[in-house]
Amino acid sequence: MKRKMRGAALIALGSTVALLAAGCVGAGSGPSESETNENADAQEFTWWHNSNTGEGKAYYDQVAADFEAETGVKVDVQAMQHEDMLTKLQAAFQSGDDAQIPDVYMSRGGGELAAEVEAGLVRDLTEDSADTISTISNFTDQYSVDDKVYALPYSMGLVGFWYNTDLFEAAGITDVSQSPTIEEFDGYLEKLEEAGTTPISVGAGDKWPAAHYWYYGVVRECPYDVVEAAIESTDYSDPCFLKAGEHVEDIIAQEPFNRGFLTTPAQTGPTSASGLLATEKVAMELAGHWEPGVAGGLTESGEVPDFLGWFAFPTFDGQGGDPADQMGGGDAWSVSAAAPDAAVDFANYLLSDEVQQGFAELDMGLPTNPAATDSLTNETLAQLIPVRDGGGVTQLYLDTRLGQSVGGAMNDEIALMFAGESGPQDVVDAIQSAAEAEQ
Amino acid sequence: MTAPAMGGRGRVTSAWRKRLEILFFVTPALALFGLFVVWPIITAVQLSVYRWKGFGPLVDFVGLRNYVTVLADDVFVNSIVHNLIIVGGSIAIQLPLGLAIALLLNRKMWGQGLLRTIIFVPYVLAEVIAGVVWFQLLQPEYGVIDGLLGAVGLRAPEQGWLGDPDLALWTVLVVLTWKYLGLAVILFLAGLQGVPDELYEAAQLDGASWWQVQRKITVPLLGPTMRTWAFLSMIGALQLFDMVWILTGGGPANSTTTMATYLINQGTRSQNFGIAGAASVILFVIALIMAVLYQQLILSRDTRSDVVTARRKKTKKVIR
Structure with missing residues (x-):
């Protein structure tokens, strides 16, 4: 394994030297282009996904079997638990060994994908998947590097407030807006406090759930283009980033969170943020489209609680961002650089009307193919679709968008802000210096 | 005359024998020690002078800058x-x-x-x-x-x-x-x-x-x-x-x-x-x-x- 890595390094070094000698080192010419794909015609490939239980797993097995029957290409399906999959994927990439890197795998887009592209690990799908890309073009932006598409998003979910309709009613909040203003939202907090209900649970122990508040502050205050320009130029001095932090600080100042929220985990166990919502201990939680599924796993009966409702993150008077913009994240299929062409066909097949409809019927995510968006079974989930497709952009989770290095520094600083040991300017500074260190 | 010579040869072979024995019994332990202790330490030292994101070859040599970053980090x-x-x-x-x-x-x-x-x-x-x-x-x-x-x-x-x-x-x-x-x-x-x-x-x-x-x-x-x-x-x-x-x-x-x-x-x-x-x-x-x-x-x-x-x-x- 190590010898192969050295070999790869030597090839890369050799090809770089050769290019230098020829005086034609073009920007972005990764090793992928200099290597010819030896197994382009292979009739077998591997597929890693994270639907490793129940109906989802069975469905994906069926999808792979259908593809095999249709094309005669063998799909080696490996279903893994999500965190396991991420670890194994990272290890496979580190090995640099094509035999270990799966051919079709899940990508989260953003900075992570950009780093993989830079390392020449991912296949450019712009041309081979042109038809698919035109169907889901609303979502492919954040899966592109230098205008080339490297992953096909098959699910794009939203983050918003999941709330307990019973507790809201008990607190005398009868009129819950689908997209409240911050004044309305503050009114909810007040009424819930009066009723003796803890308004919000947040898993600040895991950092990212707390960071989602700040990301949404950014979506509300910064137009999408401003965020993209800031990332592009490594300059986060636009005052909108500061305003985002100020909004979050205002929310924190009202102390709406569950006791001990600084060490509360996001989703593990009944005392996690999701657990507190599922067991009716708090009135709401800011979480993604996965929340019904997670909450269902944390109730005594194992059923998805029927009291769950959803509304969007509040908007602010005079905000700089488009009110229709939302924040969320998606999952996409990437094809590795050394994968056979059949793997690309398979990725396209996974985005077809038929497969996406089945995906939606099982509520496995929020499909990106417009032909499948009506097929969702769960009504609460289905109500996210018009919000998502309401003309705004879905900004990717910023930690994913910025990549793990900058994203990690950002989340650390936001968690400090929740502990009252940091402020809006500190968060911007942390991002700025982490981004500069990456240059 | 022959007796001491023979004894000498015997001593030499037994010394070699002993060394071989030591080598035989120590090698597996040394190999494991090298693989799981020494090699990771060397790799860590090597990684510490590069900037590396987890894949691709080690190319971005930064000298001792990582050490400065770490020691200047309040955390x-x-x-x-x-x-x-x-x-x-x-x-x-x-x-x-x-x-x-x-x-x-x-x-x-x-x-x-x-x-x-x-x-x-x-x-x-x-x-x-x-x-x-x-x-x-x-x-x-x-x-x-x-x-x-x-x-x-x-x-x-x-x-x-x-x-x-x-x-x-x-x-x-x-x-x-x-x-x-x-x-x-x-x-x-x-x-x-x-x-x-x-x-x-x-x-x-x-x-x-x-x-x-x-x-x-x-x-x-x-x-x-x-x-x-x-x-x-x-x-x-x-x-x-x-x-x-x-x-x-x-x-x-x-x-x-x-x-x-x-x-x-x-x-x-x-x-x-x-x-x-x-x-x-x-x-x-x-x-x-x-x-x-x-x-x-x-x-x-x-x-x-x-x-x-x-x-x-x-x-x-x-x-x-």
Whole structure:
């Protein structure tokens, strides 16, 4: 394994030297282009996904079997638990060994994908998947590097407030807006406090759930283009980033969170943020489209609680961002650089009307193919679709968008802000210096 | 003439034979040691001078810049402080407490075996399991400890024992004491078995009180055991990871980070493998320096063969 890595390094070094000698080192010419794909015609490939239980797993097995029957290409399906999959994927990439890197795998887009592209690990799908890309073009932006598409998003979910309709009613909040203003939202907090209900649970122990508040502050205050320009130029001095932090600080100042929220985990166990919502201990939680599924796993009966409702993150008077913009994240299929062409066909097949409809019927995510968006079974989930497709952009989770290095520094600083040991300017500074260190 | 020559040849072959034997038996261990200890250390040192995101070849050489970044990072410097607090705190609390319990359990009494087992059980538990149990016990509002405090009219801290930056590290220290006290007690008990009864009898004949016996005989003779235990405890505290990771993850507000949680956070979480590499090398150096100093200054008294063995031989002779 190590010898192969050295070999790869030597090839890369050799090809770089050769290019230098020829005086034609073009920007972005990764090793992928200099290597010819030896197994382009292979009739077998591997597929890693994270639907490793129940109906989802069975469905994906069926999808792979259908593809095999249709094309005669063998799909080696490996279903893994999500965190396991991420670890194994990272290890496979580190090995640099094509035999270990799966051919079709899940990508989260953003900075992570950009780093993989830079390392020449991912296949450019712009041309081979042109038809698919035109169907889901609303979502492919954040899966592109230098205008080339490297992953096909098959699910794009939203983050918003999941709330307990019973507790809201008990607190005398009868009129819950689908997209409240911050004044309305503050009114909810007040009424819930009066009723003796803890308004919000947040898993600040895991950092990212707390960071989602700040990301949404950014979506509300910064137009999408401003965020993209800031990332592009490594300059986060636009005052909108500061305003985002100020909004979050205002929310924190009202102390709406569950006791001990600084060490509360996001989703593990009944005392996690999701657990507190599922067991009716708090009135709401800011979480993604996965929340019904997670909450269902944390109730005594194992059923998805029927009291769950959803509304969007509040908007602010005079905000700089488009009110229709939302924040969320998606999952996409990437094809590795050394994968056979059949793997690309398979990725396209996974985005077809038929497969996406089945995906939606099982509520496995929020499909990106417009032909499948009506097929969702769960009504609460289905109500996210018009919000998502309401003309705004879905900004990717910023930690994913910025990549793990900058994203990690950002989340650390936001968690400090929740502990009252940091402020809006500190968060911007942390991002700025982490981004500069990456240059 | 032939006899010495033959003898010589025989000596040479037997010397070679011995060397071969040593080589044969040591090689597997050396190979494992090299593969799992030396090689990772070399890799860590190598990584620490590069900027590397986790894939692709190592090309971005940055010299010592990662070390500067790590040492200038308040979070890392505070991690070292937290580690040192835990080193000092563990020894300061567990040594007297462990000694007291060991002395108590060394007396003949009802339920001795049972008590020893109870004290030792936490040490046998996997650290992760103990961590999860304590995490649940310490939950604010819904945890057992808050419930008990509430039942007697006391109010637990608002954000919980682990959620308050001023309390979290001390709470972790309490849990660690609970977990590792058993090891101290069992080692001290074993040490106590090595103190010959004759010394006690002699002291008692001389009219020494129980306290005097403990102070003048038990504690000095338990010295080597205590020093070895303190060494183990120190190394363990420097490498502390599991318990902190489960209980607080280094939070709240970085109040419980250790060097090990810092390098996981930088490495696998933020993919700054170079910085994590530099942090791990620094951790290694700190542990090495402390270990060597401890060996030289404190443990050398026990390892210098003449003192201890001479004393032992003397007592043996007396016994005979």
